[in-house]
Amino acid sequence: MARYLALLGSINVGGNRIKMADLKTTLEGAGFRDVVTVAASGNVIFTDDRDPAMLEIRLESLVEQKFGFKSCAMVRSADEVKAAIDENPFHGMGPQHGSDKMVHSIFLSQQPDKASVDALIAEHASKGSERLALGDRVLFLDYVHGVGLSDLSNKVLERRLKVKGTARNMNSLKNILSKMR
Structure with missing residues (x-):
């Protein structure tokens, strides 16, 4: 089990x-x-x-x-949840990045096309302060100044990447992982 x-x-x-x-x-x-x-x-x-x-x-x-x-x-x-924390390149990066409340791992229904992710990252580089990176069926996103101030909503990400997703911030993931053990 x-x-x-x-x-x-x-x-x-x-x-x-x-x-x-x-x-x-x-x-x-x-x-x-x-x-x-x-x-x-x-x-x-x-x-x-x-x-x-x-x-x-x-x-x-x-x-x-x-x-x-x-x-x-x-x-x-539990190993995949731990990886979504440990492999998030924006987690624990200090003041130039968002806090654990602002750094998210967005769990994806499947691995998106890398070209779509690269295009989204390139396009957004000139639009906002958020940072994005791709993992294994997870998109790492640092909202830096807050989710509410970003145009990278879940609907936008799903439409652009053509996969379903649901996000959790680092605080939530650490809490969840502690209860899985």
């Missing part, structure tokens, strides 16, 4: 409200084990022996059936 994190997108934003207790009950009823929710933004830790790609499909289906809206689900192991 493996311990996983499900990062559910579009939870408790834009009118898509779910009580974490209801989400936990739904997942337990569907056979997920040792379910723990972290914060109210769609972070669910659980134990399972199924393939992560199949778990993503199942989670997306459960959210739509039970709560009535589409959500993307990214399922990652």
